[in-house]
Amino acid sequence: MFKSKKVMISLGVFVLFALSLTLLANDEDKPIITDSSPVMSNQSLRYESIQYTDKEPEVEKIEQSINYDGYEKVAENDQLALYVEKESLGIKVENKQSGYVFESGLSPDKEYNLNTTWTNQAQSALTIDYQTADGGSDTESILSESSEVTLSLIDDGFAAVVDFAASDISLAIEVTLENDDVIVHIPNEKISENENKLVTLMAYPFLGAVENDAIPGYAVIPDGSGALMRFKDEYSGVSNHFSAAFYGEDLGFSRQKQEEAGVINETNHLSLPLYGIVHGVSQHGFLNVIESGASYANLLVYPAGVSTDFNWITARYNYRYSYFQPTNQSMEGYNTIQEDRNQFDITERISFVEGEKASYTGLAKVYQDKLIDQNIFEEKEDKFDVRLEFLGSEHKPGLIFDSVFEMTPITSIQSMVTQLESEGVADIFTIYKGWFDKGLTGALPEKFPVEDKVASDDEIEETLAFLDDKDIPMYFHTDYLKAYRNAGGYSPRQDVARKINAETINGTDEDYRYVYLSPEKSKEMLDSDLEEYEAIGIKHLAIAHASTLYSDFNDDYFTRLDHQKIWQDMLISIEQQGMKTALYKPNDYLFKATERYLDISLYSSGYFFTTDTVPFLQTVLKGYIPYYAPFSNFNANGTDDLLRMIEYGAYPSYYLTEAPSNLLINSGSKDLYTSEFSDWKDEIVMSYHLIAEALEPVQGETIMNRIVHATGLVEVEYSNGTAIIVNYNDSQMSVGNRNIASKDFIVIEGGEE
Known part of the structure; x- marks a missing residue:
């Protein structure tokens, strides 16, 4: 049995107070924050949108009739049996x-609306x-031109060499x-x-594919928090x-002069190298890592209706990238591809699951276990x-x-910090x-x-000693990717990254x-x-852009x-120095060095083909790496975003200054339109206590299950x-x-009961 603890602070009072505070804090240079969505003001529709999660429909047990004609069992263990068809190397995996x-x-027992190529x-x-x-x-598939396939049995599976007939390209594959796993390896x-x-x-590519809605279920996509x-x-x-690069686009290759037609490109960064398929929630599924x-x-x-009647999801590996090669200063030129092939092995580990693991929560737990x-x-x-990120100084051109x-x-x-502590805000970490x-x-x-103008070595030492006495770490923000055009410390010729077409890789911060x-x-x-860092006593770093690969x-x-x-070597060097790191939206291969995960996505990109947003990433991390929401002083939907933090287990964040933010006009931080501590102090206090009431009882615990009882009514079990x-x-629910x-x-x- 459970005992119920009702929150001690009314969210309704919090929202009215926060809204009033925001209105008072704004001046003519600061836009007003309201609690209504500019996109969808109708609340009932909002919670049925793709940025929330639908209640799972009741589904019957999936019944199958499998035809094994042409397939041979080549491996078996206590969990799985593997079958292969020798000409196509198609597989069947039996749980x-x-x-x-x-x-x-x-x-072979059905007819499909597919042409020969598909x-x-x-x-x-x-x-x-x-x-x-x-x-x-x-394009060529194994069956397109009667490719030659040489199959041999090996321990626990099979190996094959495929000689593609039309392209005269050959490669090897092992399965x-x-x-519980099937491992696919292409050396x-x-x-x-x-x-x-x-x-x-x-x-x-068609493993687990579903024709239209013939099988109830979904694909799990690592977009944002999860979709x-x-x-x-x-x-x-x-x-x-939809096409998106895992770990983001390689900036070393220029975009083609014309965007590829018929493709939805990424918005969120895919930081987890995986996807999943569920056939019948709580029945059958797999996670491909x-x-x-x-x-x-x-x-x-590929959603059903795009090219075929099938819903399917896969990884496409790029051995050569296309890029635009300019031929003159007017940027005329042509599209071409790399001359040399990218050198990498392919290894996919496909974990097959049953029962409760066959859900987005279950698949996230499978990855967490790995x-x-x-x-x-x-x-x-x-x-x-609570994360308090302070802007010390800023640069302004004249x-x-x-x-x-x-x-x-x-x-x-x-x-x-002293003012917040006097209001009961005891658990803080800071970034400078x-x-x-x-x-x-x-x-x-x-x-x-x-x-x-903002610090000396002695003042850093003094402030760090003050915070250390209160067990409050201070992380110093840094960046090892950016080099501003007019700055020193680097050679524009030798030290700058270049694209394959010899252009420099560059970007902008506002006008910088x-x-x-x-x-x-x-x-x-x-x-x-x-x-x-060691000389002035810095022991914590908050590193930006560590997940940018090119x-x-x-x-x-x-x-x-x-x-x-x-x-990875840089983060090891930091650790060997006895320092700790917080990272902004790190990729999975940086998790080992990540003490704190900053700016975690609380939503998905909202692509039209997706149907739900889920806390897949949060379920992977919860209990092991603390993660922090984007800054609350940038939220347009304060109430719902606060509830989303509580539901997703994310800790609050604020971007603050002592001076008024209107001083930042025409600077590289001009988008920081409301940040003055005196304006935000009371909201920090109130949101801290509210979120602590919910999340302190589950700190260090993992998410075990998530249930959508009705539209906009969600339970998370720890x-x-x-x-x-x-x-x-907007109404009471039960x-x-x-x-x-x-x-x-x-x-x-x-x-106790």
């Missing part, structure tokens, strides 16, 4: 617990795109069983090309498939606190001379930005000396142009800075894999037996004999 079978191809692709284990010797492009060293060049490859594509026979307004090759892979999602087994989550601590102006002297943080010479957007990549550093230069600058075609060529390894029920609706007021939540703690 011996339930007898359910996942197939990579089509049933039929061959659906049936074949491998499909490649290639460039012909005369510069054209073509093996390991406990780079076994790829052979002649006149034609391998461009992309897909392996078993679902429930299987339907049509998706209103969707005419294109890319263990090797993710840095060169795109996630493809990270635990790999010691990625060892010695992590998930403890509730007609003749640039200027640096102070926003938050480091010693002023002591007073702000813009502490380096010439302000936040002034002198990068150089950081030292410290900007004397910067270039990207070569990965080797980033490492060199960190090694130099580590001595400076190939660098400067004199010393670095691949994305090289860049990934350099980032490993200590505690449950949190959140009601987003779960069993418990009532949850409108725009409120209750905490049900596990305990």
Whole structure:
């Protein structure tokens, strides 16, 4: 049995207070924040939108009739049986617990609305795109041109060599069983090309594919917090498939002059190299984790009605990227592809699950277990606190001379912390930005000396000692990617990353142009800075852009894999120095070095083909790495975003200054339109106590289950037996004999009857 603890502070009172505070805090330079969505003001529709989660429909047990004609059983263990068809290398995977079978191809007993090309692709284990010797492009599947397949049995599975007939490209594939997993491996060293060049490859793209809505279920997509594509026979307004690069686009390759037609491109960064399929919630499913090759892979999602009647999802591996090669200063030119092939192995680990694991929560727990087994989550601590990120100084250009102006002297943080502590805000961690010479957007990549308008070495030491006495860590914000155009400390010729077409890789912060550093230069600058950090007592770093990967075609060529390894080495160097790191939206390969996850996505990108947003990423991390929401002083929907933090287990964040934010006009931080501590203090206090009431009872615990009882009414169950029920609706809702007021939540703690 449970005992119920009702929240002690009314969310309704909080919202009215926060709204009034925001109105008072704004002046003519600060836009008013309201609690209504500019996109969807009708609340009942809002909670039925793709940014929320639907209640799971009741579904009957899925019945199957499997035709094994042409298939041979090649491996079996206590959990799975693996069958292969010798000509196509198509597979069937039987779960011996339930007898359910996942197939990579089509049933011979049915007729499909597919042309020959799509039929061959659906049936074949491998499909490649290639460039012909005369510069054209073509696609070939194993069955397209009667490719030669040489199959041999190995321990726990099979190995095959495929000689593609039309392209004259050959490669090898191994498929093996390991406990509940099927492992697909394509070694780079076994790829052979002649006149034609391998461009992309897909392996078993139709594994788990569903024709229209023939099977109830969904695909799990690692977009933002997580998204679902429930299987339907049509998706209103969707005419294109989705393509996004795992870990983000490789900036070392220019975009083509014309965007690829018929493709929905990514908005959120795909930080987890995986996707999932569920056939019948709480019945059958699998999670496909890319263990090797993710840095060169795109996630493809095809809803039914786009090209075929099937819903399918897969990874497409890029052995060569296309890019635009300019031929003159007017930027005329042509599209072409890499000459040299990207060098990487492909390894996919497909984990098949049954029962409660066959859901987005269950699949997230499967991935969490893998990270635990790999010691990625060892010695992590998930403890509730509030993140206060302070802007120290900023740079502003002038007609003749640039200027640096102070926003938050480091010693002023002591007073702000003291004020919050007097209001019961005891658990805090801080980040200090813009502490380096010439302000936040002034002198990068150089950081030292410290900007004397906001801090001195003695003042840093004093403030750190003050915070240490209160067990409040201060992380110093830094960036080892950006180099501003007019800054020093780097060579514009030798130290700047370049694209394959020799252009520099660059970006902008508002009106501030910067270039990207070569990965080797980033490492060199960190090694130099580590001595400076130690000298002034800095023990914590908040590192921006650590998940940005790109190939660098400067004199010393670095691949994305090289860049990934350099980032990992940099974080090891920081750890060896006895320092800790907080990272902004880190990719999965950085989790081991991540003490705190900053700016976690609380929503998905909202693509039309998706149907739900879910806390997949949060379920992976909860209990091991504390994660923090984007800044609450930027929220347009304060009440719902606060409830979303509570439901998703995310800790609150505020971006603050001592000085008024209207001083930031015409600076690199001009989008920070409301930040003055005196304006936000009372809301910080109120939101802290409110969220602490919900999340302190589950700090250090993992998410075990999530139930949508009705539209806008969600329950999250934790490993200590505690449950949190959140009601987003404008009216009171009930779960069993418990009532949850409108725009409120209750905490049900596990305990005595």
